[in-house]
Amino acid sequence: VTRWFVNEQSQQGIDCNDRGLQYGDGLFETISCVGGEPRWLDFHFERLQNGLTRLRIPFTEFDALREHVVAHARSDAQPCLVKLIVTRGAATRRGYRPVGDEIPTCIVSRHPWPQSNSPENEFRVGLSRVCIAASPSLAGLKHLNRLEQVMAAMECGERKLAEVLMSTATRHVISGSMSNVFLVAGETLVTPDLRDSGVAGVMRRVVLETAARSGLAVQVRPVGIEEIAGFNEAFVTNVRLGVQSVNQLEGRTLLVDDFAELLRSQINANTH
């Protein structure tokens, strides 16, 4: 059983007691839809399903959810984003501990493809002053606890950057506020290990699989802040930006774009 809120219905309003609102007790997915079709839907569903298992939210109606997403994507050929939220549902008693009889809430909404804010070749990225938490029990999940990202995004706006990189208290770079990050050292592509923190992005997975298929050398490992000055190429990824080259990193102009270009062309070749 699920309480559904699909598009217009979503004006209807969520119960104030929903644990998604009370505690951020839920997950979300943002799916890019191009030419009337959702992209990488299986990856999104796999991550969602994994998250529900880890949080022990007993949502099961994946077929119905998939149909909603596909219908939203097909309703218009214009590119769009479809966002899903699945929460544990309205609390059936007070307190953090769920009873187990909650009815999950599922919200599906369609959003026009956003305009890019950054002029071409001016995707500037800096290091955020907002720490990202090391929290192994939540690492990898796209859950609804996003206050750190909200604070980093505010900082990003103030500093007129396109994105900020967030690091842990132990000074390890994890990701952007709304993206994953890849860095190039010599001939090797490096992306932070997400064992302790961060979201295992769908586009990150697409990049990692594409790189592996292309025989590129890839390292998934902890990346110290102090290493940042040593990389000569960087790009960030999410399903909206795709593979987005970083043109300036902490004030330093990056002139190399090779890995990003290669990956972009291979990903496009695979998806069409």
Next chain:
Amino acid sequence: VTRWFVNEQSQQGIDCNDRGLQYGDGLFETISCVGGEPRWLDFHFERLQNGLTRLRIPFTEFDALREHVVAHARSDAQPCLVKLIVTRGAATRRGYRPVGDEIPTCIVSRHPWPQSNSPENEFRVGLSRVCIAASPSLAGLKHLNRLEQVMAAMECGERKLAEVLMSTATRHVISGSMSNVFLVAGETLVTPDLRDSGVAGVMRRVVLETAARSGLAVQVRPVGIEEIAGFNEAFVTNVRLGVQSVNQLEGRTLLVDDFAELLRSQINANTH
């Protein structure tokens, strides 16, 4: 301007786009009301106001909010809990970054005083396997990102404990899942430093101020997990439990209760 949801109205439903639901972008307070009066209301409002400033949520209607709380408390002489949630309001565009034109949402609800789950003298506490994040930008705040506490509370239920203590990845004890923790070493009361993590509880503050007034030796400092075995008295605090003695800590029975008893009697003397 504020969008209010007060008690019955709260059935009405929150906008699916509320940033409280989307990102946990908001704060809450749980206020204990006894004899028709809210207790420590100034402390709750001070923490709320501080949190709103730190998150830059432009809620200003504190007088109206105070009146709602007082009215809820007075509506019945039975003890109750009044819960407030203030969020940044419905998103006016997609993405983590707030635009600044959001209208805050304020939810006020009254809950009957919950029954205690633990029989007297059986308040058993263990160490949680769920890490609590070190996140200095959010430390101290009673914000809506509570998934770690939800997971710890699930564990607590499974292990049939009354509360679990949560520690950071660096093995520092921070608090319980729903309480702050105090420990006694010799003649000194110790409670974890909350610079990097945890909620600055109202009852914690009441205890610290009461201890100071009584001339007790108090240390607010980092507490390593390995120290836990060395304390011979422990209690947890929140506005519902008050000063709750821990009878068993990680399987070890604690027989001493002196600090807790002294503090309880002094706090009661001050509030009545």
